[in-house]
Amino acid sequence: MKYYLSLVFALAAINTTFAQVDYDVAKIPENLKKDAVAVVRNEESFFDIKGLGTAKMDYKVAITILNKAGEGFGEMAEFYDKFSSIYNIRATLYDAAGKKVKDYKSSDIKDQSLISDFSIFEENRLKHLKFVSITYPYTIEYSYSQDYNGLLYFPSWRDLKGFGVSVEKSAYTIQRAKNYKMRYITSSNLQTDSIINGEKVQYKWKSANVAAVAEEPLSTGIDNISAWVKASPNQFEYDGSTGNFDNWKNFGSWLYTLNQGGNKLPEATKLMVQNLIKDTKTPKEKIRILYNHLQQNTRYVSVQLGIGGFRPILAEKVAQVNYGDCKALSNYMKALLNEAGISSNLIVIGNDMPSLNPNYSSMGQANHMILCVPLAKDTTFLECTSQYKPMGFIGYSNSDRNVLMVTEDGGKIVHTPAYNAKENYQIRKTKITLAEDGTASAEIKSTYGNAQFEENFPMTLMEPVDLRKTIIGDSPIPVAELISYKYVQPDKTLPVLTEEINFKTNPLLTKGGDKLFLVVNQVNRRESVPLKVENRKTYFAVPFSYNDDDEINYILPKGYNVEFIPKDIAISSEFGSYSAKFSVKDNMIVYSRTQTMNNKKYPPEKYGEYVDFYKKIYQADKQKAVLAKTL
Template structure:
């Protein structure tokens, strides 16, 4: 007994020593500290699928925060709703040597509602712990269990939590019954270990000793570098509803079934529709009238209640309350069109997300719903949550991607409209009258379309006083006196904004003796060049393809003539094209600049070529004319 007691005591002491020193920062390899704000010491995800409608998710993680930049990781935030429960929360914090500073108690766990300002019905809640340390580095550790009561999706896994975060160990295990069917996708070259244990099968993926990835300009994300797993059930049960993800067709059938009978209008709403369209001559006219009615009489709010997170609120209800989320407003618009004799289809889409994977149907690839109206000669897409987008304009974050059209025959993958660089244009004409004292009077007339309409829409919606402040604060040319300004959408059916600015500015040129040196691109100039990135890891892309045209007409100061004017410039590359033309006539200079950028996604090894192109544009934008005083 004495011998046994000694072994037990020795083992307990060993465990204590390991706990105190296991997170010693000195034990982290130097290559994992390089460029890192934090190191994931160990992350373990275990998901046990118990039935079609239930599962248990066990999560444990330890993260060493190396400096203040990593403090954003020093928290546990876990979201749940009535179909999930979180228990067994344990949390501790350790100093640099791995010595435990504190165990967190249940009273340290905050439990709060996640209802947002745009939401009136939402059951999402969040349990959270904020870890606080007095010095760096320090390590946080926490774990919890989450029980799922309904399985529409499985937890996903990626070994890299983000840029500048390295990984010592990270793993994900899914356990299922032998007869249970699931599907999964993994990143390239990630090994899947499959093990049979009694009547269970475990799939396991793991990573270790992954250095931190430095944030790179214009990056499209780290999925092409990180190891990741996405898994999905075939059949599911959720909130009393059954379905399967065998294909997008069957997924669409489930979505269609959720809305069965949900797009009926009350009699007063039907009468209103008929009255609104009584003089309309074409289906397009009817769509325009009813879409305008939707925008003027409804507002967006989020609704997240169980299956209601996927099932639209009844059109009848929206007609009464005049609000709804993206699903409800799209479904309401569908009901309005149906009353007008026009068929339409709900569209499941990933706003700001990659398009749907055509070969892998699952929840989690979409976050939004819009409406599609197929007509005989064309198809109109409607963004039903915006009170300002013109009919047919769905925004750049919805464009050019695979989406799911929900029909009575099931789901069908289609593609949303493409906004080419030529569609996303900015056309500007500027006159600059240069005075003898170096000041200038400027008049700018600009037109912004599509993606550039989106960029400037918020400015148009501001009060004039706020517009004035932003013009003065954000203008590249210092504004000494703002004479007038306006932002107008001339045609509410088109995504186009006209901007006009008139102002006085200070010195726009430099003088040396009898000569004046005048930079010709005063308005739309590249001010710097991005640094090259050697051994770049991530793909890159510009935010959107665009086309800019600028014409600037200078009236020269009295007594000066043009001594030197640059030669025309033309730059062509796979990233875009640039031209600059310079002409002079009758004491005036005309400068015309065009730049077109493509919106392709480029591999990492192309980035330095992109920088070289950008540098040529930067240098072209600095071209100067030389004016000489007439004696």
């Protein structure tokens, strides 16, 4: 009885708090309006863990939309699936003075499926309401309850909802029984208030008067400046399965158990494997042949059905239907390799996400699965959802991060390969034959490796009409007539792409009296400098390390020679390096440029130095040569 009274009082406090809030926009402190498109006026989350697999969330939020740029925050979009339900939804719209404009009805709220373009089986659904106001600012308020029947993870909390959003008040409470085991981690300096209430324990976190942060160039996110909480159960129950998340070893054991018996292949597939590898001599040859077979004969689809969202489809099923999600295709490849006598391990990974935290195991840190094949002298990682990636190349969004290897002894944290700047290369040679009227013919030959291969590979999949438009639109040199183009992956086993483009240009030379002026870097020129950000708040990084090598040979117009050529330039910093060299040989200007960039994560106070580094590159890329008529 004491517990129920405490819960009633807690919920009553939430409701009372909201009832007393005045949503008059004029009462928002000025510091919360600066750089803001929206203001969280009040937010309360109360997560009550009722048992091993059951919980209830009571949630209420009020957000003021200041202008059209904040329109994306003027909606309710709450997700659920067959293991949860959302009910008791209430939604209200207020005008700028805080006067109620409209109470929304249940019929106004859409309940829609979230089947994505790449999914054929998915149970995720969405409760959605778009608030509509013809004037700004306005305030939205909504609340709901959500019951959970299966707990793999707990709702997370962060006070800042994004760039350009400030916070008046936000709070998150988790309530558990005394004997229920759970873990949580928080942002630094966030206070945790812990209260024992009879047989219950409450943890509460709150934040108030947090100014908005304008979006900053190259930002790695706002986690370093926001207050946040991530919580996870230890033991759990979900869709008839139980396990323990108290460490990565146990997490991996649960995943391994889910897949037991899932590696069996039909007899016809076994015979096919043996036939494919009968003439091979090394494990690497076997892996390559079977990986090629996987790429040529299967396709990726998403499957999100209960425990099936975590358990791979049986390998024998994939053999029959020739499709599957990342788990199914990785598991199928594992089965093919097993038939070939090669052991492998499933890898749980956060694609384009931070590394797994080795000291805090939880669901939600990963969103993808690949395969790892440990050999005697090296280890090969396989991206099994791609029909184009070469064997061993997993892409820069999977590289250089902690991942979970699933073994029969449980989970083990390992690290994926890192692609350094020299491996993420672009090598380009350009020949430009100049005419006296300033126009030219250009021949460009480029080679892209690893991450730059990945960035440019979509060009090979485009329709010819679209490809021509893209080449012309993206060309750093103005194209007057595109003559020919070609994209080739010379060796399907390597992440290397070659590009050849030939075209006639619009004028490249400008005239001044009897002289012609040429901006020497016509191909890979920095056209702008990153914006200065005073008092920057967030960390920053380039997407990946890279190395660009460019060489341009200019054939001079008849009757002209070089009167002036710039001096060589070298620039170096912790962010990377740059060099440009200029020389004249016979009737030709030879220009070479190298830029190397590091993708380390830099603190905000370094950003000014980064801008200064790029300003020097920008100026170096504008250097001009002067051509004069010969006597």
